[in-house]
Amino acid sequence: MLDTSQGRFFVKGMRRDHPEAWTQQREAAINPHVVPLGPRVLWRTTAGGWDLLGFEYLVARSVGYDPGSAGLPLVVDAMTALGRLDLPDVELEAADERWGVHLDDPADADLFAGDALLHTDWNPSNVLITGPGTAWLVDWPWATRGAGWVDPACWIVWLVLSGHTPYEAEQWAAKVPAWSTASGRALDLFSAADARSWQRIADGRPNEWTLGLRDAAARWAGYRADKGAFA
Incomplete structure (x- = not known):
């Protein structure tokens, strides 16, 4: 969980060379189709060898x-x-x-x-x-x-x-x-x-x-x- 000037996010990340890096792409691709059953992906960024997805944060x-x-x-x-x-x-x-x-x-x-x-x-x-x-x-x-x-x-x-x-x-x-x-x-x-x-x-x-x-x-x-x- 990240608190930022833009709000609070749940971040899910994986190194881009990880054998299961494909899971990040699957999450990003399917997300628009499963909202509102699932929380929305608000941003995605790749940097320093990492692939990061920022989801809306849930108190749950x-x-x-x-x-x-x-x-x-x-x-x-x-x-x-x-x-x-x-x-x-x-x-x-x-x-x-x-x-x-x-x-x-x-x-x-x-x-x-x-x-x-x-x-x-x-x-x-x-x-x-x-x-x-x-x-x-x-x-x-x-x-x-x-x-x-x-x-x-x-x-x-x-x-x-x-x-x-x-x-x-x-x-x-x-x-x-x-x-x-x-x-x-x-x-x-x-x-x-x-x-x-x-x-x-x-x-x-x-x-x-x-x-x-x-x-x-x-x-x-x-x-x-x-x-x-x-x-």
Whole structure:
């Protein structure tokens, strides 16, 4: 956070030679299309080998995902509002490509395809609460093009990590209208692919956070597999 003669800003920066420097461009390109769900980028500058984005500053707190949290309905509302936005003319990864690599049959990834704008990174620190009934979505580098139900499906893993059972997590996901467009098979395949994705992430960067998400994703995938076995 910077206090300047021009006001207060939240600054997000990265060295231009960083392997993930592309995330700065993604943030800048998508920002005009997600305001007012996300805070506005007010300026961008490159200097001294750095790429800096200045966002409007929010006095906010991160949402809580624990069972009974008053923030959960606000996440549903924000996700629902996101589902109403048009897909912007911005270069985005496709959900069928992103998760299809984790399927036994890549052709099954067609079930993940679509023209919805997805956030996909539902870390609770990316949902900021500024007041009663108001939630903002921040941190958009992993924005993706795909089926609208993929966002609530991504949220499930975070809910399980926060103490929900997979059943309870799916009940929250079902409050997002796009969830109803997913077939059971699509959810089964996605949960399995997402579990493999988190396993790969945890293998590459093992820490308490990634290992917890790996285990939460595996719990959801196991729940879906068991549910299918007794259907």
